[in-house]
Amino acid sequence: MSNWIKVVPLNEIPKLGARVVRHNGRDIAVFRNDGDGVFAMNDKCPHKGGPLSQGIVSGNSVTCPMHGMNISLADGKAVAPDEGCVGTYPVKVEAGVVYLQIM
Amino acid sequence: MQKMKLVMVGNGMAGVRTLEEVLRLAPELYDITVFGAEPHANYNRILLSPVLAGEQTIKDIMLNDVDWYRENGITLHLNRKVVRIDRKARVVYAEDGSSAEYDRLILATGSTPFILPVPGNDLQGVIGFRDIHDVDAMIAASKSYKHAVVIGGGLLGLEAANGLKLRGMDVTVVHISDWLLERQLDQTAARLLQKNLEDKGLKFLLKKQTAAILPVPALSPNSPPQGERDDVPTLRVGGVRFTDGSEIPADLVVMAVGIRPNTALAESAGIHCNRGIVVNDTMQTYDPRIYAIGECVNHRGTAYGLVAPLFEMAKVCANHLAQMGIGRYTGSVTSTKLKVTGIDLFSAGNFSGGGKTENILLSDPVGGVYKKLVIQDNKLVGACLYGDTVDGAWYFQLLREGRDIAGIRDHLMFGQSHVGDVGHQGHNKAAAMSDEMEVCGCNGVCKGTIVKAIKEKGLFTLEDVRKHTKASSSCGSCTGLVEQILASILGGDYSPAPAAKSLCGCTDHTHEEVRAAIREHKLLSIPDTMKFMEWRTPNGCASCRPALNYYLLSTWPHEARDDPQSRFINERAHANIQKDGTYSVVPRMWGGTTNSGELRRIADVADKYQVPMIRVTGGQRIDLFGIKKEDLPKIWAELDMPSGHAYAKALRTVKTCIGTEFCRFGTQNSTQMGIDLEKAFYKMWAPHKVKLAVSGCPRNCAEAAIKDVGVIGVDSGWEIYVGGNGGIKTEVAEFLVKVKTAEEVLEYSGAFLQIYREEARYLDRTVHWIQRVGMDYVKKRVLDDDEGRKAAYQRLMYAIQAEKDPWAERAREGVAKHEFETLAV
Ligand SMILES: Cc1cc2nc3c(=O)[nH]c(=O)nc-3n(C[C@H](O)[C@H](O)[C@H](O)COP(=O)(O)OP(=O)(O)OC[C@H]3O[C@@H](n4cnc5c(N)ncnc54)[C@H](O)[C@@H]3O)c2cc1C
Ligand code: HEM
Numbered sequence A: 001m002s003n004w005i006k007v008v009p010l011n012e013i014p015k016l017g018a019r020v021v022r023h024n025g026r027d028i029a030v031f032r033n034d035g036d037g038v039f040a041m042n043d044k045c046p047h048k049g050g051p052l053s054q055g056i057v058s059g060n061s062v063t064c065p066m067h068g069m070n071i072s073l074a075d076g077k078a079v080a081p082d083e084g085c086v087g088t089y090p091v092k093v094e095a096g097v098v099y100l101q102i103m
Numbered sequence B: 001m002q003k004m005k006l007v008m009v010g011n012g013m014a015g016v017r018t019l020e021e022v023l024r025l026a027p028e029l030y031d032i033t034v035f036g037a038e039p040h041a042n043y044n045r046i047l048l049s050p051v052l053a054g055e056q057t058i059k060d061i062m063l064n065d066v067d068w069y070r071e072n073g074i075t076l077h078l079n080r081k082v083v084r085i086d087r088k089a090r091v092v093y094a095e096d097g098s099s100a101e102y103d104r105l106i107l108a109t110g111s112t113p114f115i116l117p118v119p120g121n122d123l124q125g126v127i128g129f130r131d132i133h134d135v136d137a138m139i140a141a142s143k144s145y146k147h148a149v150v151i152g153g154g155l156l157g158l159e160a161a162n163g164l165k166l167r168g169m170d171v172t173v174v175h176i177s178d179w180l181l182e183r184q185l186d187q188t189a190a191r192l193l194q195k196n197l198e199d200k201g202l203k204f205l206l207k208k209q210t211a212a213i214l215p216v217p218a219l220s221p222n223s224p225p226q227g228e229r230d231d232v233p234t235l236r237v238g239g240v241r242f243t244d245g246s247e248i249p250a251d252l253v254v255m256a257v258g259i260r261p262n263t264a265l266a267e268s269a270g271i272h273c274n275r276g277i278v279v280n281d282t283m284q285t286y287d288p289r290i291y292a293i294g295e296c297v298n299h300r301g302t303a304y305g306l307v308a309p310l311f312e313m314a315k316v317c318a319n320h321l322a323q324m325g326i327g328r329y330t331g332s333v334t335s336t337k338l339k340v341t342g343i344d345l346f347s348a349g350n351f352s353g354g355g356k357t358e359n360i361l362l363s364d365p366v367g368g369v370y371k372k373l374v375i376q377d378n379k380l381v382g383a384c385l386y387g388d389t390v391d392g393a394w395y396f397q398l399l400r401e402g403r404d405i406a407g408i409r410d411h412l413m414f415g416q417s418h419v420g421d422v423g424h425q426g427h428n429k430a431a432a433m434s435d436e437m438e439v440c441g442c443n444g445v446c447k448g449t450i451v452k453a454i455k456e457k458g459l460f461t462l463e464d465v466r467k468h469t470k471a472s473s474s475c476g477s478c479t480g481l482v483e484q485i486l487a488s489i490l491g492g493d494y495s496p497a498p499a500a501k502s503l504c505g506c507t508d509h510t511h512e513e514v515r516a517a518i519r520e521h522k523l524l525s526i527p528d529t530m531k532f533m534e535w536r537t538p539n540g541c542a543s544c545r546p547a548l549n550y551y552l553l554s555t556w557p558h559e560a561r562d563d564p565q566s567r568f569i570n571e572r573a574h575a576n577i578q579k580d581g582t583y584s585v586v587p588r589m590w591g592g593t594t595n596s597g598e599l600r601r602i603a604d605v606a607d608k609y610q611v612p613m614i615r616v617t618g619g620q621r622i623d624l625f626g627i628k629k630e631d632l633p634k635i636w637a638e639l640d641m642p643s644g645h646a647y648a649k650a651l652r653t654v655k656t657c658i659g660t661e662f663c664r665f666g667t668q669n670s671t672q673m674g675i676d677l678e679k680a681f682y683k684m685w686a687p688h689k690v691k692l693a694v695s696g697c698p699r700n701c702a703e704a705a706i707k708d709v710g711v712i713g714v715d716s717g718w719e720i721y722v723g724g725n726g727g728i729k730t731e732v733a734e735f736l737v738k739v740k741t742a743e744e745v746l747e748y749s750g751a752f753l754q755i756y757r758e759e760a761r762y763l764d765r766t767v768h769w770i771q772r773v774g775m776d777y778v779k780k781r782v783l784d785d786d787e788g789r790k791a792a793y794q795r796l797m798y799a800i801q802a803e804k805d806p807w808a809e810r811a812r813e814g815v816a817k818h819e820f821e822t823l824a825v
């Protein structure tokens, strides 16, 4: 389990924002909360595939820009009453750099 | 992981609804294949009646077009009837020999019209009323023939008869019972209905039983004997003979005497059927890999013929297919409406009474109103309403909930609005409904669900509500109610003393309190404001953060810093996000004017970035669609034009007409006035979008009467109108003032906009704000107070100075570079 991929320095992800990582043609959204918490998930809303990276981040969830579904950053699950879930990826921050594990 | 294979036979309403639910719950679980015997994608069968009546077209009633199947990766075989299921090998075969393997199979084959077993039932011109093909045949017949006979006086028959009549045919409805709709209505209500339909020109023959259908020219005395008719089956129908020996002419016979579950395929595969494919509470047949759904099933002894129960089945079935376990379908109580425009009829439960039931009756045959409520053990068990069906939904709810009505019994007949606390004079029907009450019977959507969706998902149109909640997306009878609900929510609360409304769930403070605190305590950032106002959440939500950001910027220009992370994506990326995640770019064209250089640059950009669509907007400028986010800064640099703010709650366009420059009617130079206004207010953020227009004379070609600020040139100067809106609810702008000079136009409209910017709630359009504060207040501030007006105009100019062109900053100065870069790993 050492397939961590170096992605971006933490300070290049805006607080309460996201960056898009493209891996093998697939977009992964890497979010940062208002601290140094970093989360990664497929950049595809379970509702109609909206780009979650473009949403507004608050607390530990993001609001999809398309129709306003809220997705929990920690587990990719839609916040009730919405239903649905997005695939998440392990992330870590080491020495100010964000790493992502993609299987 | 290899996906499982899900095959569906029958591409109708119940089946496709099941697939929609499956895709929502478990989009990745199945490879889906659909076989449909009809040549059409999924359409709303219910609305064939209005299509026949000429009130809608086939296009209007499509539910899912072929693109929907493609987008969801569903293999669709249209025009292919499945004729065999090999359950051992788990393969289905279609008529043309094509086949598909399945792990799970759904049978959704619907039902077929029952054709009376009488001689002549195979003549040309004898049809059922079931699909588009039948409707086409009826419409064609109505063009070249005169006499239509509809056999069957049930819902379907009456809708067919009504449609054919509207298409100009002479229509007779033949019915075997003593009265029409005997399964939905009692005799009194049915008589009223019959009278009403007779007034529309329909004819009725009751207590008549069909003996034979006769071919052309069967009505002559020497009509051929029965036996001979069999070898000329392609003859066209000419008449109908009844068991009492009488005959009537007929060029078209529509059989609407009932439907039979379409079980042939299931039976041939050895699946247990008994007046329908027998299913359990999870919609599985005796072969648990095979599900059945819709009109073709028999569930606990009942076969349903209305969509509401079928959609409930669809939910349960999808739930099970998605491996979500334990939903069960336990049967439904149904209610009925007749879809004949101009006739209101509702019935539910046991409306005929008898036994230990008691009736409450209201009968006004002259006024055309009849109501009957059936009560047993202090519970409403049935209702039959004719002429006034407003309270149908309420009765239906009382009935299904089995509520004890002893306490409201003496008022029950007069409807919900008489039963005390719910609703009162002046409130419309929608406002009186409680959240649990059902609005859409077909899809089982209650008011609360719709209200919640409108509020939380920011829905604005009937279409939006249909998409998000399914309400009003099937038979359409509840469309009016849904519209009322929309209006009641979006229209805002304009009562003189509006209930204080907190900004969002993160705080109890109102918009006004938050604005006041920001001003009085000079709060300059979102975190400071949240801390000061004791927000409940650490960083707010997608509702309050954009509002706070606007309040800070509009109160403290030059001092408060914009927070891009608190802006909706369009305002953060300075372009409009589209449904596929690409963006659109609208450069500013002052007052709708442009030049060859700009047009050439737009064309070059379109070529270079292969812009898939270029269109002229309603605001007199050009929109480039399908732009990748990464390309935005480059495109802005190459366009070298200012941002049109088409994506922002800010000044959008100033629409102009040509005016005195060229127009022979023009009294003022409206184009130049528009350019001046647009240059003055460009980059102005606002609580919502702001649109202006300037016309050169009262012919008003620039449509200034539906703009936030509309300016109309007259001989002696300019008239200024405010608070117009062309959106969901068109609002005509109100006259504010007439002024003489262009400078005054700028000052008065600028002052009006500045006061709106400072005092309106975020997301209020000008009209909403004016409705709340009153036009007198606006006049007092803008007209009566000269000093105040000038000062407000100055504040606006000062605020706008703080802003730079967002495209130039990003294209040339590398502002917010990270926003537009994708990281490749
Ligand atoms: C004119 C009209 C008005 C109506 N009005 C109302 C109303 O106001 N309210 C209400 O609730 N209901 C109404 N209904 C009833 C409602 O339309 C039906 O209950 C509903 O459409 C049934 O859905 P289903 O999916 O079970 O069957 P269907 O929608 O009939 O779909 C079955 C499909 O399967 C196809 N099929 C059958 N066998 C095969 C095979 N072997 N291989 C491939 N395909 C096959 C058929 O061609 C058909 O397209 C109305 C019906 C009609 C005809
Ligand atoms: C003599 C006894 C049984 C017979 C003849 C029988 C027969 C069948 C048949 C014909 C199928 C059809 C699906 C296929 O083609 O794979 C099936 C599926 C199934 N059976 Fe049975 N069964 C029996 C006992 C049981 C028992 C005891 C259980 C559970 C306790 C069970 C649970 C299931 C389940 C869950 C399926 C669905 C499996 C799937 O679709 O993947 N069966 N059975």
Ligand code: SF4
Pocket (backbone or CB within 6 Å): B657, B658, B659, B660, B663, B664, B665, B666, B667, B670, B695, B696, B697, B698, B699, B700, B701, B702
């Ligand atoms: S509004 Fe009057 S001035 Fe303007 S184009 Fe129309 S007719 Fe001419």
Ligand code: FES
Pocket (backbone or CB within 6 Å): A045, A046, A047, A048, A049, A050, A064, A065, A066, A067, A068, A069
């Ligand atoms: S696509 Fe995300 S909410 Fe609709």
